[in-house]
Amino acid sequence: MKLAILSRAPQAYSTKRLRAAAEQRGHTVKVLNTLRFAIDLTADEPDLQFRGRRLSDYDAILPRIGNSITYFGTAVVRQFEQMDVYTPNTANGIVNSRDKLRANQILSRHGIAMPATAFVRNRADVRPAIEQVGGAPVVIKLLEGTQGIGVILAPTVKVAEAIIETLHSTKQNVLIQSFVSESKGRDIRALVVGDRVVAAMRRVANGDEFRSNVHRGGTVEPVELDPAYEAAAVRSAQIMGLRVAGVDMLEGNDGPLVMEVNSSPGLQGIEEATKLDVAGAIIDYIGNQVAFPEIDVRQRLTVSTGYGVAELLVHTNADLVGKTIGESGLWDRDITVLTLHRGSSVIPNPRKGVLLESGDRLLCFGKLEEMRSMIPERRRRRPKVRKLPKQPLPED
Numbered sequence: 001m002k003l004a005i006l007s008r009a010p011q012a013y014s015t016k017r018l019r020a021a022a023e024q025r026g027h028t029v030k031v032l033n034t035l036r037f038a039i040d041l042t043a044d045e046p047d048l049q050f051r052g053r054r055l056s057d058y059d060a061i062l063p064r065i066g067n068s069i070t071y072f073g074t075a076v077v078r079q080f081e082q083m084d085v086y087t088p089n090t091a092n093g094i095v096n097s098r099d100k101l102r103a104n105q106i107l108s109r110h111g112i113a114m115p116a117t118a119f120v121r122n123r124a125d126v127r128p129a130i131e132q133v134g135g136a137p138v139v140i141k142l143l144e145g146t147q148g149i150g151v152i153l154a155p156t157v158k159v160a161e162a163i164i165e166t167l168h169s170t171k172q173n174v175l176i177q178s179f180v181s182e183s184k185g186r187d188i189r190a191l192v193v194g195d196r197v198v199a200a201m202r203r204v205a206n207g208d209e210f211r212s213n214v215h216r217g218g219t220v221e222p223v224e225l226d227p228a229y230e231a232a233a234v235r236s237a238q239i240m241g242l243r244v245a246g247v248d249m250l251e252g253n254d255g256p257l258v259m260e261v262n263s264s265p266g267l268q269g270i271e272e273a274t275k276l277d278v279a280g281a282i283i284d285y286i287g288n289q290v291a292f293p294e295i296d297v298r299q300r301l302t303v304s305t306g307y308g309v310a311e312l313l314v315h316t317n318a319d320l321v322g323k324t325i326g327e328s329g330l331w332d333r334d335i336t337v338l339t340l341h342r343g344s345s346v347i348p349n350p351r352k353g354v355l356l357e358s359g360d361r362l363l364c365f366g367k368l369e370e371m372r373s374m375i376p377e378r379r380r381r382r383p384k385v386r387k388l389p390k391q392p393l394p395e396d
């Protein structure tokens with residue numbers, strides 16, 4: 001394949017290792033400076049120029065987009081996606097993972113365990129938010145920090161309030177997060193490639209520092225991951241739309257707590273700690289997937305008027321329980337079942353003979369009008385109990 005590594009640091013350890021791994025495997029590889037692309041929307045088809053000339057054909061890209069150029073970098077990646085060039089990390093995935101709040105919002109929807117987190121803006125809401133996450137000591141984080149910069153441990157509510165107010169006054173948005181003290185200056189970095197963890201390490205903070213980042217003097221050691229940590233890492237990366245990711249987890253009393261998902265994980269620390277060929281695993285994965293450029297399924301499936309995607313709950317359509325997909329009548333109503341979700345397992349392309357159970361969720365493509373009557377009512381957060389009036393209602 002012909003691979004472009006999008007990076008502004010051709011001499012960095014990770015870039016050099018990725019380039020060497022690709023060459024070793026007989027691929028053609030170029031490191032292209034992300035900032036030298038020009039997005040060209042003048043022609044009939046989406047196009048890209050590089051250093052002022054039309055870009056030659058590539059089979060795949062590997063984006064290594066630094067924090068300081070997220071907007072431009074992800075625009076370039078998105079353009080490659082429009083041109084059907086394979087990328088393991090989508091522009092959406094990179095954007096979503098870069099903002100710690102946005103990542104938390106998306107992950108929490110899918111039941112990934114994370115440290116309790118709150119986000120507020122008004123001064124009056126700061127103290128309740130600190131209490132909400134469990135009180136002091138409390139962790140305060142800038143939304144887009146890296147390398148441990150912008151992560152503060154506030155010992156008391158008063159100090160926390162002062163820090164948050166100061167940051168707010170300089171127009172900085174911050175997360176308020178419970179301090180996971182049992183993790184004691186340690187965390188786990190799992191390197192996810194595709195649907196598995198290819199390498200993992202534990203990072204241990206230096207001295208009385210609570211941040212375990214290598215840039216903050218943390219040391220690293222290889223670690224044999226518990227299956228719960230492996231599953232949390234792979235699911236988090238997948239949910240974020242990242243096929244190459246470094247997932248950071250704290251070791252909570254009840255198992256992994258996902259802190260963040262990095263779309264351009266550094267390779268030096270983890271390769272040195274584990275002696276594993278992580279760069280090679282990344283290149284092998286891209287080589288295998290190159291025939292499958294990213295498709296925005298929802299967008300592609302909804303271009304026919306009147307058709308779309310919806311999730312149907314079997315239990316709200318009681319007549320479906322105990323029937324097979326073949327007997328369900330969905331097909332006759334022009335509805336195709338794409339996947340069946342049962343508990344935490346997913347059956348892709350379920351066959352006609354699959355028996356439907358109460359609790360199953362069906363991701364379907366079909367006529368919106370046919371599906372409308374079958375979609376569940378909007379989930380209520382909690383039942384609201386209306387207060388009874390003090391006086392009994394007058395009888396009439």
Ligand SMILES: Nc1ncnc2c1ncn2[C@@H]1O[C@H](COP(=O)(O)OP(=O)(O)O)[C@@H](O)[C@H]1O
Nearest residue numbers: 115139145146147148149178179180187211212
């Ligand atoms: N809620 C928390 N409880 C305990 N330690 C934390 C918490 N959040 C972060 N840390 C420590 O601080 C480090 C940096 O936090 P992180 O959110 O990963 O920011 P960065 O993007 O700067 O690496 C983590 O690796 C971890 O060691």
Ligand SMILES: [Mg+2]
Nearest residue numbers: 147148248260
């Ligand atoms: Mg981190």
